[in-house]
Amino acid sequence: xxxxxxxxxxxxxxxxxxxxxxxxxDELGRTVExxxxxxxxxxxxxxxxxxxxxxxxxxxxxxxxxTAEKAALVTEQLRHKAVQAVELAKEKTPDPVLDRAAHxxxxxxxxxxxxxxxxxxxxxxxxxxxxxxxxxAARANRVPLLAGAVALAAFLLVRRSRRRK
Numbered sequence: 414x415x416x417x418x419x420x421x422x423x424x425x426x427x428x429x430x431x432x433x434x435x436x437x438x439d440e441l442g443r444t445v446e447x448x449x450x451x452x453x454x455x456x457x458x459x460x461x462x463x464x465x466x467x468x469x470x471x472x473x474x475x476x477x478x479x480t481a482e483k484a485a486l487v488t489e490q491l492r493h494k495a496v497q498a499v500e501l502a503k504e505k506t507p508d509p510v511l512d513r514a515a516h517x518x519x520x521x522x523x524x525x526x527x528x529x530x531x532x533x534x535x536x537x538x539x540x541x542x543x544x545x546x547x548x549x550a551a552r553a554n555r556v557p558l559l560a561g562a563v564a565l566a567a568f569l570l571v572r573r574s575r576r577r578k
Contacts, residue, residue, distance in 0.1 A: 484563045491563075 425433070450456070503511070533541065551558060 480564055481560065484560045484567065487567060488559060488563050 506514075536544075
């Protein structure tokens, strides 16, 4: 605030003085509000908590997306490795062994089908209906179930490796 002395120029008019007083009051009000906001620790804590919560949501979404991408990548790698392993096993296995394995697999399939028919005949209708519904749901959601299983396996492997360190 500047004070004009009487020798520096004309004395301020009452309107000018009122305007200066009003301006000073406005500045003082803003300053008091700013100080009150700084002193309100509870409100600052709420704001900080909301900020941290929002950051956590964003980070969780990022981690979820990264996990889904990694799960898809790992799934594809596992499929590729499985295909390679099967091809290698077929190449290295002699033909008579493959023939016996095919015959044994057919026998196991037949036995399993027979056992399934026997179990179906002796299973109550209500249990069969629920099993059919569960099977349909699992088949309809095969990709999410596989992705979840891969994510769980990856989590368990990471957790296991961290325990060993």
